[in-house]
Amino acid sequence: MTTLLKAQYSERGPVPQDVISAVPFERPTLAAGQALVAVLAAPINPSDVLMLTGQYGQLPPLPAVGGSEGVGRVVELGPETTGPAVGQTVLLPAGSGTWATHVVVPASRLIPLPNDADPKQLAMLTVNPPTASLLLSEFADLKAGDWIIQNGANSGVGSYVVQLAKLRGLKTVNLVRRESAVESVRAQGGDVVLVDGDDLAARVQAATGGAALKLGIDAVGGQATMRMAATLAESTSIVNYGALSGEPCIVTPRELIFRDVTLKGFWLARWFRVTPPAAQRALLTELAGRIAAGQLHTPIQAAYDVAQIKEAIAAAAAGERSGKILIVPTPGA
Template sequence: MTTMLKAQYNERGPVPQAVIAAVPFERPTLSQGQALVAVLAAPINPSDVLTLTGQYGILPPLPAVGGSEGVGRVVELGPDTQGPAIGQTVLLPAGSGTWATHLVAPAARLIPLPNGADPQQLAMLTVNPPTASLLLSDFATLQPGDWVIQNSANSGVGSYVVQLAKLRGLKTVNIVRRESAIAGVLVQGGDVVLVDGDDLAERVKAATAGAPIKLGIDAVGGKATMRLAGTLTESAVVVNYGALSGEPCIVSPRELVFRDVSLKGFWLARWFRTTPQPQQFALLTELAGLIAAGKLSTPIQASYDVAQIKEAVAAAAAGERQGKILIVPAQA
């Protein structure tokens, strides 16, 4: 039988690929309520890299297996266990250590997915698509034809924001930090794509014919947050979900006090903790249907076997990528 491998780390450090390694493990014996799942694909997200360096908001106890999301195929159920049938493609529970050839999961937490859909696209279902969907729905009341603005538009979340906005009849202004990122966002369906800069508000106004923008989505922080706020209409909302700049969000009193622009935060992990499971399953099932139908996708730059975990993490941590890095176990 194929050797089972897991990407394990026993410490955290500034060079993420240096602290993680592929280690073999024996086929586990299942208890009641458990399922053994062969992992088909699992992405490496920015939060995963930050977890390895110790900079993320939630850090699992050590030793730990990397990987926060992915999809797999059920290969065995524990005694007297009901769950998805053997052979069924399933969504793996969030934070279950998905960089492995196989893992054990509670059968009740496995969400069946369309068997015929692309597992590599489905592997990215848990984090970025629901983040994008909730950013668009939970912070401002938007109608078809309304504009939304976001920075880091060439990111994984940014790509899904563009696609979901289009499906909902919304228009997007997409801000990137380099000229080379413009083409990719246009291909995804962005209506306007601009490079960030001090005159952003004027350029956005010109590109949208002065249309009011009620929602700004910020993944960068620092002064980029203030530039985003300056493009919005009065009483609009900036929602921050990341800090790619490594700096605190900055918003001037002019925006907060005189124009009533508010700044809110969003963390998907909190949403998973506080949202009833049926509501979580409903959103994930809806998004899985869109992925299976080819209406939602994200570019993939490269895939690596679990045995290549150091190379994979190094590639994911590097700058100027054109798509996601995936772990695709060889036996899958």
């Protein structure tokens, strides 16, 4: 077997790449119920970077191995252990420290995935696709032909919102924060793509022909939440799932009281905590099938080996990117 590496951190700090490094470890001896999985690909999500800086809402105890999701190939099963067969591509359990060449996980928590699908696309299955799917299904009774609006549309979640909305017959107004991001969202299938800012409600009305917007999906917070609220139909909801602006959501009394716009929040970690495993597996399996069929995908900017973890984190934390940063370990036994 090649040298085993894991991206580990023992402290947190303001410069995320400074606190993490690749360290070698010995091949583990498996206990009953465990599986050794060779990691094929694992993304770096914004939440992963915030865990390194200490700014995320749920922090693992230290020392910790980075990486909250990914896919791998089963290498070995522990004694008297049943699970996916050796050689099977599997979805790794959420939060299992996936920035590593290999991980040891409970075999019972592995979800088999199509062996012939692109592992880089499958690697992003656990966080962004279910977030997008649930944002579209849990906060409004949407029907084919309805319009929704989202900001942060060029993000990972945003791209899946566009694609899933199209598969469900929904139309999307997509807001970005810079002109250079417009074309990529259009290429994903966004019906209307606008740069967020002044006179947003009037520009949305003109672009949609006065359509009633039935749901707002907010990743930014601050004044962007207020601008989005003004675009919505009466008695609808904004669901916030991020704070890219670093500011609290702002909604005026006019929208809350006189137009009955409701502000709600969504955190995928809580959904995983309260949702029965069978329902989790059903959603993830459905989304995996769509990824394998080429119906869902997200742009990838670059892939790094585990040994390059510092460079990978720096790239993921940088401002302008055109796609995801992945950890793709050098193939080994």
